[in-house]
Amino acid sequence: MGQKILFEKIHIPGIKTYDVYRENGGYASVEKALKMNPDDITEEVKTSGLRGRGGAGFPVGLKWSFIDKKSGNPRHLVCNADESEPGTFKDRYLMEYIPHLLIEGMITSSFALGANLSYIYIRGEYMWVYKTLERAIKEAYAAGWLGKNIKGSGFDLDLHVHCGGGAYICGEETALIESLEGKRGNPRIKPPFPAVKGLWQNPTVVNNVESIASVPWILLNSGEDYSKIGLGRSTGTKLFSVSGHVKKPGVYEIEMGMTVDEFMNSDEYCGGMIDDRPLKGLIPGGSSVPILPNHLIFKTANGEDRLMTYESLADGGFATGSSLGSGGFIVYNDTACIVRNTWNFSRFYHHESCGQCSPCREGTGWMEKILWRIENGQGTEEDIDVLWSIQAKIEGNTICPLGDAAAWPVAAAIRHFRDEFEYHIRFPEKIKNRDHFVNEPFEKVKHLMQNTTV
Amino acid sequence: METLQRYHQDINITPALTERINELISHYPEGRQKSALLPVLHELQDAHDNWLSVELQNKAAEFLNITPIEVYEVVTFYTMFNQKPVGKYMLEFCVTSCCAINKAEDVMDYACEKLGVKPGQVTADGLFSVVGVQCLGACGYAPMLQLGDFYHEHLTTQKVDQLIADCKEGKITLHDK
Numbered sequence: 264m265g266q267k268i269l270f271e272k273i274h275i276p277g278i279k280t281y282d283v284y285r286e287n288g289g290y291a292s293v294e295k296a297l298k299m300n301p302d303d304i305t306e307e308v309k310t311s312g313l314r315g316r317g318g319a320g321f322p323v324g325l326k327w328s329f330i331d332k333k334s335g336n337p338r339h340l341v342c343n344a345d346e347s348e349p350g351t352f353k354d355r356y357l358m359e360y361i362p363h364l365l366i367e368g369m370i371t372s373s374f375a376l377g378a379n380l381s382y383i384y385i386r387g388e389y390m391w392v393y394k395t396l397e398r399a400i401k402e403a404y405a406a407g408w409l410g411k412n413i414k415g416s417g418f419d420l421d422l423h424v425h426c427g428g429g430a431y432i433c434g435e436e437t438a439l440i441e442s443l444e445g446k447r448g449n450p451r452i453k454p455p456f457p458a459v460k461g462l463w464q465n466p467t468v469v470n471n472v473e474s475i476a477s478v479p480w481i482l483l484n485s486g487e488d489y490s491k492i493g494l495g496r497s498t499g500t501k502l503f504s505v506s507g508h509v510k511k512p513g514v515y516e517i518e519m520g521m522t523v524d525e526f527m528n529s530d531e532y533c534g535g536m537i538d539d540r541p542l543k544g545l546i547p548g549g550s551s552v553p554i555l556p557n558h559l560i561f562k563t564a565n566g567e568d569r570l571m572t573y574e575s576l577a578d579g580g581f582a583t584g585s586s587l588g589s590g591g592f593i594v595y596n597d598t599a600c601i602v603r604n605t606w607n608f609s610r611f612y613h614h615e616s617c618g619q620c621s622p623c624r625e626g627t628g629w630m631e632k633i634l635w636r637i638e639n640g641q642g643t644e645e646d647i648d649v650l651w652s653i654q655a656k657i658e659g660n661t662i663c664p665l666g667d668a669a670a671w672p673v674a675a676a677i678r679h680f681r682d683e684f685e686y687h688i689r690f691p692e693k694i695k696n697r698d699h700f701v702n703e704p705f706e707k708v709k710h711l712m713q714n715t716t717v
Numbered sequence: 718m719e720t721l722q723r724y725h726q727d728i729n730i731t732p733a734l735t736e737r738i739n740e741l742i743s744h745y746p747e748g749r750q751k752s753a754l755l756p757v758l759h760e761l762q763d764a765h766d767n768w769l770s771v772e773l774q775n776k777a778a779e780f781l782n783i784t785p786i787e788v789y790e791v792v793t794f795y796t797m798f799n800q801k802p803v804g805k806y807m808l809e810f811c812v813t814s815c816c817a818i819n820k821a822e823d824v825m826d827y828a829c830e831k832l833g834v835k836p837g838q839v840t841a842d843g844l845f846s847v848v849g850v851q852c853l854g855a856c857g858y859a860p861m862l863q864l865g866d867f868y869h870e871h872l873t874t875q876k877v878d879q880l881i882a883d884c885k886e887g888k889i890t891l892h893d894k
Contacts, residue, residue, distance in 0.1 A: 347854065349813045349814050349852040350852075352854040355854050386854070387759065390867075390893070391866050391868075394893045425755070426756055427795070428759070428794075428796070428798060430794065431852075443752060444752050445751035445754035445755065447791060504856065506856035507856075508818070512857035598818075603817075604814055604818070608814060611814075611852065
């Protein structure tokens with residue numbers, strides 16, 4: 264059993280309600296914070312080494328320190344609860360089962376930033392969670408933790424929950440701000456960064472749910488205590504949402520530093536592969552990050568143990584590594600078709616592209632179409648090179664990272680599973696059924712590739 | 718817009734709905750009421766058979782004191798807003814990777830066959846429609862669908878049968894108001 268920070272109290276019966284949450288020490292970090300100098304709170308968060316849990320991993324305390332306090336304009340904290348990256352469902356779990364933890368983190372963090380009006384932007388599909396948060400916020404107002412002059416401190420804070428309309432792009436922080444302003448979710452060109460000109464052109468910090476929910480523990484203990492949990496620069500605990508072909512999918516909180524092997528195979532976590540089938544690939548951090556083939560999952564290319572940390576999951580760069588990303592941990596066994604899955608992701612990114620930048624708007628569509636052609640037995644050898652060329656031309660050439668996110672899974676699939684693409688092209692009659700590898704896993708038919716020359 | 722106006726929608730802005738919309742608008746500072754657009758559109762849509770006619774979109778513009786085009790450009794951007802009638806019970810199956818490898822396509826095909834519709838179509842009685850949607854954040858509980866404000870997870874064909882039967886008997890609550 265590792266240390267639990269976010270899930271410490273999540274299984275207490277009734278913890279969703281204010282009374283039970285408060286009886287179990289809830290809102291103590293607000294009491295402590297209100298007696299502190301706000302900048303000292305930011306320093307504690309810096310010391311903790313907490314890195315943004317939405318996917319980018321940028322240090323939270325450092326991000327806070329960029330907020331413009333000199334202009335005198337109103338400041339805002341916006342919580343990014345737009346969670347839409349395929350494979351990721353950790354924030355939903357936290358908000359659904361212990362909503363007051365996020366609200367407590369929002370109050371403490373808003374105080375540190377000097378924000379008097381803050382929002383939680385939640386994806387519109389999580390409508391029942393939106394209602395849960397709305398009720399929890401009403402309870403917090405009634406108990407005097409929100410509103411004017413909170414607990415006699417002189418600090419005012421209004422907090423509201425805001426629902427989106429079904430757009431992955433709104434998880435990008437500037438698109439989220441546009442959306443919160445009642446517009447289409449088109450990302451803005453940076454700079455200026457939100458810390459200077461964000462919501463309504465006011466200084467704004469946008470943080471992920473899990474990041475904000477970690478702040479109360481850091482404040483009640485210390486940044487130093489937090490930094491001792493985990494491994495190296497991967498401090499603290501991290502939520503992983505596990506899906507795919509494992510025995511026990513779900514959301515787990517782990518201390519960073521555990522081996523991937525233990526996480527995947529121990530009964531406490533994923534419990535090993537469903538039906539004990541062979542492991543084919545792993546996406547450790549949401550659909551955007553490169554898929555790792557079997558031989559690079561438990562060991563890095565150097566033969567070291569692969570660990571559940573930012574550094575180890577990225578070891579080897581994109582050639583032989585991946586990224587911790589959002590913690591969306593997707594496991595594929597030998598029945599999964601990499602071509603079909605890559606097509607599925609390209610369809611997703613094509614659907615979700617906002618359309619501002621041509622490389623992304625057009626490129627994601629071309630990738631989807633070419634992958635569909637290959638998956639349906641109409642591809643040519645040349646298509647693989649065209650795909651490679653398209654993804655390379657999207658990456659780095661767009662305003663926001665959606666373009667990169669669309670390019671990386673395609674690049675990784677070709678890099679590690681090129682033979683599966685070639686198989687689809689050479690043996691169209693073998694892949695007519697969409698369950699082709701369920702009926703006949705690739706490993707069993709791979710030998711055909713050696714017998715045929717094209 | 719011409720093609721969209723072919724569909725007629727009865728608009729009924731009840732006092733309770735007005736009160737709720739005004740509450741949502743109050744969450745944003747004076748002069749920033751446009752920010753309430755997405756929450757307001759959800760409320761209007763939920764109260765009007767889950768779709769937004771141009772006339773209803775114009776109502777949203779009136780509430781927020783913005784021009785109609787500011788509403789149209791938003792409605793056409795976000796997938797949750799329906800611009801033509803959908804089934805009273807719209808079964809939205811997630812078809813992204815983690816659901817797809819757990820037979821989401823088979824379960825969705827089953828629902829379509831049972832209801833006699835293709836994805837995107839509405840049954841003749843107006844009760845049901847089926848659509849495939851992108852990742853809903855329930856990857857560990859696949860396959861799944863969204864119906865109104867709620868998720869139905871770990872789907873099987875038997876569960877789909879039960880759900881359809883419950884809808885027909887009026888046992889399903891769509892919205893948490």
